[in-house]
Amino acid sequence: MSFLRLVKNKYFLAGILFFFHLILISTQVPLGSKQTLLEKIGFQLFSPVQKTVVSGLNFIKSSYEEITNLAFLRQENQRLKKEVFFLTQEKQILTQKLRLYRAEKELTENLAFLRLTVIPARVIGFDTANFYRTAIINRGYEDQVVKNLPVCDKQGNLVGRTAEPVSAHEAKVVLITSEESGVAVASVTDKMLGILVGDGQGKCYIKYVIASSNLGIQGDEIETSGLDRVFPPGIKVGRIISISSEKGMFKKILVQPYFNLRNLELIAILKENLSER
Amino acid sequence: MRKIGSWPITIAALFLAFLTYSLLGAVDPALVTLINPFVVLVFSVAMLYGETAGLLMGTAAGLLQDAFSYGVFGLAGLSFIMSGFLMGWFSQKLDLNSFSKRFLFVFIFSILQLSIWVILYALIFKKSLLYTQPFIYLQPATTSLLVSGLVWLFRKWQLKGDVG
Known part of the structure; x- marks a missing residue:
């Protein structure tokens, strides 16, 4: 029986792979945290994919946040616009009051020389x-x-x-x-x-x-x-x-x-x- | 042995599983222990194409998973090939046409796979994953749900293709 035919036998293949993994583990255990070449290759091949996925997800996340922020900003903008409107009104009223107060003060000061009640x-x-x-x-x-x-x-x-x-x-x-x-x-x-x-x-x-x-x-x-x-x-x-x-x-x-x-x-x-x- | 299909599709499926794994990790690291896309892939392939396919996909997916985990290289692969092979073998022998049967079948093998992995991990590292990863207890349930669903979908799609 040739090797190829043996490989095509599922039990033989299972046995080979089982032992392959056992060998892999047994060679890995003494190495501790050191990586095997196969592990390095797997990591090198797929880590850019992971990086891309994470970057993509972060992009989607940030885009979503921006969109939600946009809705929030629109509301905030409306609220601020309203607030600005009222504050402008208030400012105008206060400016008017201040102007009148200053004018009254100025008036009293200007006419003080007359020694009259103003x-x-x-x-x-x-x-x-x-x-x-x-x-x-x-x-x-x-x-x-x-x-x-x-x-x-x-x-x-x-x-x-x-x-x-x-x-x-x-x-x-x-x-x-x-x-x-x-x-x-x-x-x-x-x-x-x-x-x-x-x-x-x-x-x-x-x-x-x-x-x-x-x-x-x-x-x-x-x-x-x-x-x-x-x-x-x-x-x-x-x-x-x-x-x-x-x-x-x-x-x-x-x-x-x-x-x-x-x-x-x-x-x-x-x-x-x-x-x- | 039924053929998995062309190699590009197999690689694409593996790539997709890796994408899902990366995505889950990016969303929440806890999700990686709750849903293991590599296990889902191996079990689905094993159920659909038999033990050899499960064996080969188990090797590829296991090694890929190990390449991205800080542990012993080959540990996940070993658990995958054992459970994948057995699952493929049994799925050819048993009548698994209903969703509930498939669910139960996958659930048992999922527990088996997890047990192999946890035992091997405990043997090598002298510490148990069961106390550090709370979501791991839910993994068999999510795996069986996903695999059963995927197999059901695939068969439905295959049937539609045959009729067409």
């Missing part, structure tokens, strides 16, 4: 016919606001005076740019006296300065003189932008008021003025 008020409306004429403020007689109290902006520049009607929590302010306004003023440099009247278009002019007078300097600052007993002296009003004496017996002195109607958010009512009168 009632801070907010402009809540303007004259619908001509916004250079009057403004509505959120203070009324409940806040001890009466008519003819000087009103300044937060920089301490003259804005106008309170006027009727004065309700419990609202009052009207006649602006110095109104034609109905009249403020006794004086120029800072040459002490030119006059009455400041609004032109109804955002500017004012000083009345009753004789054309032959050499008073009046272009660019000079105008402030209240206190002669009208409504406005205390020394409140800044504006600056002379042009002087002309061509028509009539009085000069036409145009004044640009310092207060800016568009930034007229917070104003100050000077209350003590009333008690001094």
